[in-house]
Amino acid sequence: MAGRITRESIDKVLEATDLKTVVEEHVTLRTAGIGSYKGLCPFHDERTPSFHVTPAKGFYHCFGCQESGDAIKFLMELEHTSFTETVEILAARVNISLEYEEGSAPERPTLATRQRMLQAHQIADEFYQQALTTPAAEEARTFLRNKGFTQEDAAQFGVGYAPEGWNNLLSHLQQRGFSLDELSESGLFSEGRRGLYDRFRNRVMWPIKDMTGNTIGYGARQLDPDDKGPKYLNTPETSLYKKSQVLYGLNFAKNDIARERQLVVVEGYTDVMAAHLAGISTAVATCGTAFGEGHVRIARRLITDDGSGGEIIFTFDGDEAGQKAAMRAFEFDNQIVAKTFVAVAPEGQDPNDLRQHYGDEAVRRLIASREPLFEFAIKTRLKEYNLDSVEGRTGALHYAAPIVKEIRDPIMRDGYIRELAGWLGMDVDTVHQAVQRASKASFTQAHQDTQTAEEPTAQKEQNFRPDLRDPIARMEKEALEVILQRPETLSQEQWKALYTTQFKVPVYNAIQIGILAAARNAQDTSNWVQHVTAEVPEALYSFVTELAVAPLPASSEEEVLRYCRDIMNRLLEMQITEQKADLIGRLQRLDSQREPEAFQAIQQRLVELENQRRFLRPID
Template sequence: MAGLIVRKDIDLVRERSDLKGIVEEYVTLRSAGVGSFKGLCPFHDERTPSFHVRPGVGTYHCFGCGEHGDVISFLMEMEHTSFTETVERLASRAGVELHYEDGQGPDRAEVGRRQRLLEANKIADEYFRAQLATPEAQTARDFLTGRGFTQEHAVQFSLGYAPQGWSHLLEHLRSQGFRDDELLRASGLFSEGQRGLYDRFRGRLLWPIRDMTGATIGFGARKLDDDDPGPKYLNTPETALYKKSQVLYGIDLAKRAIAKERQLVLVEGYTDVMAAHLSGVGTAVATCGTAFGADHIKVARRLITDDGTGGEVIFTFDGDEAGQKAALKAFDEDHRFLAKTFVAVEPSGMDPCDLRMAKGEEAVRALIASRRPLFEFAIRAGLKDHDLDTVEGRAGALRHAAPIVAGIKDSVLRPGYERELAGWLGMDPNAVHRAVAQAGRGAGRGEQRPDPVGRPAQDERPAAPRPSIVVPVDPRDPTARRERESLEVVLQHPTLLSAEQWTALYQARFTIPQYAAVHHAVKVAGSSGATPSRWVDAVRDAVPEEVAGTVSELAVRDLPARTAEDVDRYCRDIMNRLFALQIVHRKEELLGQLQRLGPEGDHDEFLRINGELMELEAKRRALRAD
C-alpha cells in the first residue's frame, strides 16, 4: 500500500490548482470585487449568493452554511473522494508529480474505488464509440439517420454501440487490468448470472451520461431489435457514480449556456437533447428515466443562479396524458424555484426530435419561444376536470384554481390572471378575486407550505450547540470591528504589511475570543515561515477547530476597494486604525495607573508612565498623518 503523500507536494498541488476554475465546474461565479467571486452555495440551497471564493488566498467560505476550505476540501466534498484520491486527481490535472513517504506511488490495484469506476466507464465509453463504426452497428446508424442525425452528430454527442454477445466489453476491461469483483460491485456495466458476469448492454445504441466535469458516469441504451425482450431504454443502475435522481443528461454540454443565459430547458429524452442543441437551444438537458425532482432542482438552481433576479426553467412535454401528468408533477416542485417556470407543448404532440424532423430546426426554437407560464398550464389542465356548464362544476374549478393564482410570485401578473380565470369560468371577477384572496390568507394562516428551497421546517432542524470560543459580536462595537477588519487584511493581503506593521500586529492585544484565537494563529503561522500560497491554510491549521470557519470567513469577506490602489490604501488605513485603537487602550490603562498612584505615589514611576503616554500620543499623531 502506498505511503502518505509528502507535505511539500500537497502544498504544490494547492498552489498550482485553479480554485476558481474548479469551483466554476459546479457553481456559476460572478465578480464580487477585487480578487473576489461569489455564487449560490453548492453545499446547501439558498435564495441569494453567499458562497465566496478568493483565488488569491486559495480559500472559499459560505456565509450561509459555514462550509469553508481550500481546493482539496472543495473537491472532496463535491466528489465524495478521499483526501489522497483528491490530491492525486488534482496533481494529475496540474501536472504535479507526487512523492510518497515510503518512496512509492499508489499501486494500480489500490487506486480509490471511485477513480477505478471512472476509469472503467471511460474505457467503456471509448469502446462503445469505436463499435459504432463497425458493420454490425449498421442498424444503430440507420436509427440515427432515420431521426435526422448524421455521423458528425454521433461524434459530437459521443454516441456508441454495444455489440451483440455476452462478454465483449467484459473481456475488453479484463484486458485493461480490471478484476471481476470490482466490475460487478459498482460499475453498472455488467450483470451476474449462473455462469458469472455478462455485459449489461448488448445490441443497443448508447448515449454516455456525464457529470458536469465531463466524466462518464453511466450510459443510456436504446434497443434496436424488436426481438430484444428488454425495455425500450435501459439505463445504468444506481452505482457509487450514477444517482439517477441527481443526473441530468447533457449537463456537461449545456452548463455554460445555462449559466450564461440563465435558462434551463428540460426535454424528455436523449434524442430530444440532441435535436434541441442542434437547433440552437443549447440549454437543453433531460432526466435519465426518472421524474424531475428536488435533487435535479438543486443542480438547476445553482447553474441559473436562482437568486430572484431572473432566470427561467422551461419544461417540454409530450401532448399526451403522460406528458400532462409530467407537467403537473413539475408544477408540484415549482415552489422550489425563484426563477420563472414555463411549459412548452407542441400542439400536435410532437417532441423536439420529431418536430425537428418534420418542420426543421426553426420549429424547435419556435416551440421554446412559445412557452407559457407553468401555473397557467396547471390552471387550464385542472379546468378540464370540471363541467363548466354547471354551477357545481364552476365552483369546483374555482376551488382548484384559486390557490394556484394566489401562489403566483409576480404581484403584477396576479390580478391579470384573476381576470383571465374569471373569463375562463364565466364568473364575476369580484367573486374570483375574493376566492383568490381567501386562498392566499388560508395558506399564510395555517397551511404549512414547503420551504422555497426545500429545507425542513424549523422544528425539524437539529439545534447545533454554540462553540464556547465563538461568541456573538455586536457589529456596532468599534473594537470588534477594528479587530475583524485588521484580520481580514492580514489574511487576504499579508504581503502588503510592512515589517513595522507586522511587529506592531504581533504586539497587539485582541479582546474578542475568536479574533484573539485567529491573532494567535497568525503569529504561529508567521513564525513557522508559512508561504503566501499556504498562508490561510497555515492559520486555519493553528486555530481550534471551532474557529476554522472564522478564518475562512475573514479570508473571503469583500473589502470596500475597487482597484489595486484602493486595496493598498485600505489595508494601510485599517492597520493604522487598529494600532491607533491599541494606543487608546494602552493610554487608558496608563491613565488608570496614574490615578491609582495618587499625589504621594512613586515619583520615578510617575515619570515613566508620563513618558510612555507622550510616546504613545506621538505614535497616534504619526498614524493619523500617514
C-alpha cells in the same frame, strides 16, 4: 503508513489549482468585488448568493451555512471522494507527479476507486463508439438516421453501440488490466450464476457525463423489438451515477445555461441532441426519472436563482404522460425563484419529431412559444370541468384558487386572478375572494380537494363556519336571514333569482337547497322555518335557527320592508353580474366568424341583463 502523500506535494497541487475553475464546474459565479466571486451555495439551499470564492487566497466561504475550505475540501464534499483520491484527481488535472512518504504510490484497494471507474467508462466510450462503425451496427445506424441524425451528429454526442454478445465489453476491459472486482462496481455489468456479463447488448448507447465531462453512466435504447428488456435501460445506481442528481447533456449545456440563465428540460436523449443541433444549447434531460429535488438544486445553482432573473422551460409530450410529468414539475415550482415555463407543440410532438418533420426553426419556435407553468397547470386541469355549468366553474375555482395563492409575486398573482376570472367567466372579486380564502396547499392537495368540491355533501359542509369578514359570505347570510324571517316580502322576480343563483359559501348553499325544497313542498309560509329545517341535514339545524332569530337592522316595518327589498336586490344583482361574466367568458371562447348566430344571441342577452340590472331598485 505507506502511501501517504507528502505535504510538499499537496501544497504544489493547491498552488497550481485554480479554485475558481474548480468551483465553476458546480456553481455559477459572478463578480463580487475585486478578486472575489459569489454564487449560490452548493452545500445548502438558498435563494440569495452567500457563497464567496477568493481564488488568490485559494479559499471559499459560505456566510449562510459557514462551510469553508480549499479546492481539496470542496471536491471531497461534493464528489464524496477520500482525501487521497481528491488530491490525485487534482494532481492529474494540473499534471503534477505526486510523491508519497515512503517513495511510492499506495496499493490500490480491491474495490474500484473513482478514478479507476472513470477510466473504465472512458475505455467503454471508445469501445461503444468504435462498435457503431462496424457492420454489426447497421441497425443502430439506421435507427439514428431515422431519427434525423448524421454520423457526425452521433460523434458529437459520443453516441455508440453495444454489440450483441455477453462479454464483449467485459473481455475488452479485462484485456486493459481491469479486475473483476473493479468492474463489478462500475455499473457496466450485471452478475449471474456464471459471473459478470455485459449489461448493455444490441443497444444504442448515450454516454451520461458529469459537469466536468467524465462519463459516469449510460442510457441505452433497445433495437430488437423482441428484446424482453425495457425499451430504455440505464446504468444502475453506483458511487459515480446517481440518477436523481444527473442531467443528460449538462456537460454540453452548462456554460450557455450560466450565460443565458436559461435551462430547457426535454424528455429524452434524442430530444437533447435535436435541441442542441437546432440551436437550443441550454437543453438537458433527466435520466430515467422525473425532474426532482436534486435536479432543482442543480438548476438553481447554474442559473444563479437569486431572484434577479433566469428561466426554466419544460418541454413535454402533449399526451397524458407528458401532462403528468408537467404536474410533477409543478410540485417543485415553489422551490425555484426563476420563472418557470412549459412548451408543448400544437400536435404534441417532441423536439426530435419537430426537427425531423419541420426543421430546426420549428424547435426554436417551440421554445419561444413557452407559457408560464402556473398557466399550464391550471388550464390542463380546467379541461376536466364543464365550464358551461355553475357546478363545473365552482369546482374549477376550488381547484385553481390554491394554485394561484401559491404564486409568490403579488403582481403576478393579481394578474392570474384576472386571467382566471376570464377563463371561468366569473367576476374578478369572486375569484379574488376564493384565492384569499384558499388554504396554502400543494398541487396534489388542491387536486384532491377538487374531487370533493364537485360533489358537495352536508357532512363536509357542516364543519365549515363561514368567515363573515368575507363580503360575499356576509351578504349571503343576510339574504338567508331575510328569506327565513320574512319570506312574504320576496317578489316573484326575487324568488326566481333564488332558484337560478347558487350561494358560494357551502353551508349557506346547503341551506338554500333546503329553502327551495321547502318552497316546492309547503302549501304556504306558515311554520316556514320548520319546513326548511325538515329539508336540511340535522347537522344544519343550528345554522337555520340562528339565521331565523337574528335581529334585522331596522326599527320599523317600513324600514324592514326596505331592508328586505335591498338585500334581495343585491342578491339578484350579484346573480346578474355572474350571468354576464359567464356569457362574456362564453363569448370569448366563441369564434364570431364561425358561429355568428350564437355570438349575436349572447350579445343580445348581455344587453337584456344590463337593462334588468339598471331597473332593479325602484325609486321610493
